[in-house]
Amino acid sequence: MAGEVVAHAAEAAHHGVDLVPVVALLAAGALAVPIFKRVGLGAVLGYLAAGLLLGPSGFGLISDPASVLATAEMGVVLFLFIIGLEMEPSRLWALRKQIFGLGMLQVGTCGALLTGGGVILGFAPVVAFVFGMGFVLTSTAIVMQILSERGELATDGGQKMVSILLLEDLAIVPLLAVVALLAPSSDDVSILTRLVSLGVALGAILLLIFLGRRIMNPFFAILAQAKVREVMTAAALLVVLGAALLFQVSGLSMAMGAFLAGVLLSTSTFKHQLEADVEPFRGLLLGLFFLAVGMSLDLDVVGENWQIIALSVVAYMLVKASAIYVIARLLKSSHGEALERAVLMGQGGEFAFVLYTTAASSGLIDGPTNAIFTATVIVSMVLTPFAMIGMRYLMPKHVQSMDGVEEVNGLSNRVLIIGFGRFGQIASQPLLALKYSVSIIDNDTEMIRAAAQIGFKVYYGDGTRLDILRAAGAGAADLILVCTNDKVQTTRVVELLRDEFPLARVMARAFDRVHAIELVRAGVDFQRRELFDSAITFGGEAIRQMGADEQQIADVIEGVRDRDRERFELQLNGEDWRVGRNLLISNARDQAREGGVTVDEDDAEAAARQSAQQPQPG
Known part of the structure; x- marks a missing residue:
């Protein structure tokens, strides 16, 4: 059946745009995510499951997940830009010890342990290094999404995880350089080429800093004078994608380019406008990223190599999570915070795909090994939401301190x-x-x-x-x-x-x-x-500001109270809307007449029906 759909879609593509994959992706996200959130499994797992069903291992509606993933990585890029907007340079500087201290400690320790684990699993030392260091790079998209959903990005624990993720994103650059050095060819020309590449990367960073500090604000100021919303939206996307492209062609991470652009604009007067313009695209593309990751899970590869993949997933997640927990506890984090960080950051991430692909293209690992490594990372990403659910039962119960607090006993007052x-x-x-x-x-x-x-x-x-x-x-x-x-x-x-x-x-x-x-x-x-009286007082002050005298204010407020009281009585008694129809229409006429407005009979009746049938939130 799925094959017939795909064949029909291919035929349709000759006559116009093939909308079947687009509709399938939108439908999968729109249906799966609410269902998974309702049963407590989270949005990320909903996207991953929907992607698995749509991909080659499911119904086969999407035959090339890699192309979707390449586009969907823009979601991660936009997400990092929004995070950067919240990270003013002074705030980022305040996190420097966490980024380069805690981040380097975690990356170095986990990398060494996972490399050793790969050797124990039977891989050659160089291959084990590539496997382990790729797994060290936690999924920025998953961690950020979960922290964002739970409103914990600004908490102390959330800031520590964000700092570590930033260091891991930075680490992809030297890791790619190390993979190139470990590649079979190592002549003088290649070394010179690598030095030039390093200089280009540094030049890209300096250029973006210059543009961000000197050009972007005046640029947005000129566009704002045009007062055309879509132009500002296009400019916002231009800045994000332009920074990502600059870093990409320089051999750096696209996400880091977008993040740095966000940091440079975090003090701009256009900060909130930029965030509002980018947010819809960020949410859509980030969901598409998770769908693409689910589609990329090749069940045939998993089936053929299930023993080594299962062993690798369990061993690597346990080793990484244990190391993260121990490091957190040694640095004075509470048991609950350390456990949460270990579980949330215990999986591999999207940058591992980049590292493994580079290692495969340079000849360090072969195609089947790359498939096994990639499947291991994807399975770990899929398991993370389940691990978060299990973590709830291990988290310590919050116990309130009773210091300075007296329990109630034998009181007797009026x-x-x-x-x-x-x-x-x-x-x-x-x-x-x-x-x-x-x-x-x-x-x-x-x-x-x-x-x-x-x-x-x-x-x-x-x-x-x-x-x-x-x-x-x-x-x-x-x-x-x-x-x-x-x-x-x-x-x-x-x-x-x-x-x-x-x-x-x-x-x-x-x-x-x-x-x-x-x-x-x-x-x-x-x-x-709780808000009734304050809202009436607020409304009274509003009409005072508009020129009403004290007697008018008192009369209008009393009228509002009377109408509310009458409507409340009708709803309290559960009466049909027709019982109070004439009263409510009369009240509507009186209220409108006070403001010099003519009330249509049908409109008033409709308002009366709605008012009596649907209790108002106020």
Whole structure:
């Protein structure tokens, strides 16, 4: 069946653009990624699995994965450019010890251990060196994508991994030079050629630095005056791809060229515009890169050499991850941070393909050996998302320090406040100002210690536990304020209070209209959506800035409150939209008339229907 599709696509290509591969790639990404993310396997694994199905080892819709991979590497290039935009030179300089200290230590140690492992597996020392050093180069795309998804790029642990990845990207240059030196021919001419190549590479770096510091900002300033969005987008891509091309023809890494261009533009006034222009292409091409890696996995090669590939994957990932963990622990990283770095960086990466291809073309390794090495790296990349899932069960549980924190026990005051975040802190102040006796509990020890520094006595306790509520004096309190910032937690506390302490009056912080209705039905005496009053005050100030007088502001705000109250009652009672149709249309007319606007009857009715049927988030 797949063969017929491919044949049909080939025939169609004679009459125009062959859209079958394009549609197949887009469909694979659009379908696989949401499914894999929903089941907790992550976007990267979704792309890899979809690519495997589309490639020669699957349905065969894509017969030349190498061509797709060559294009998709632009995704890595654009990703490194965006990372560079976030790395101002001063910040990069601050990371120099991590880049050249931690990075070189990890690359050197792992390279030596993996080379030794290759010799033990039976490879010649030179071949083992190529195999091991290629595997040392972690997948920048996978690590960056996972860190980005989890919002950890700016954390201390994330910055260390980014620093190591930068050093590994730099390491591809001397590694390619070493492979050339190890190649069979080593005459004087070739040595001179290599010296010239080194000079060209240094010249490319200096040229890009000059262009970035002197030319790019004025260039974008001129383009910005034209006020044509697509021109700015084209210029952004020109800078990224131009820097990548400059480094590529100089024998350097395209990704490093894009990264350096990003760093040079990180202080530019056009930084955010550039990021916004490049981001859509980055996401699409990076997804295409993972699809191409999945397609490149040749199951026939894996099947024919499964023993050596399986042994190599397990041995290399374990050796590399163990070395990374030990280095991290020796440098005072916590167990959790060291374990995460070891698992996340334990695989090979896309730069290994470059190194292995270069070694094969220079005669250091043969074609079948190159296929085995490449398959080993790809399998390790495929296994990384699974390893991340398994890591969750090995990560140490976060235990809050109880230093300086007193657990709740035997309190008995007129008012009990549960949750002392931003909302609870403000809500408590009128009560304390009038000298009411107030008990406060929260389950965040850091917040409790911070509150103690400014004079608040907050006890440690989880309001969703009945024994804690009793110890906090819920049975004796006249009024209980539930100010927790989690909807599920707030509703659970209210339900416990309603069932166990029915005489206490309960007020609760609501997240939105739907949650407010849920709390009223759960039995609270009063609820307030957390942003409702501040948003009304904000809107009132907006019309004051536009020229409204104080009486107009008061009338308009009161009208907004009345309409909200009426709509809330309708939704609370679950009434059909027709019940409140006339009232809501009338309110819409009144509100529009105040602003001098004519309201169409059908529009008002549609608004009424939508308003009553779909509770608004506010």
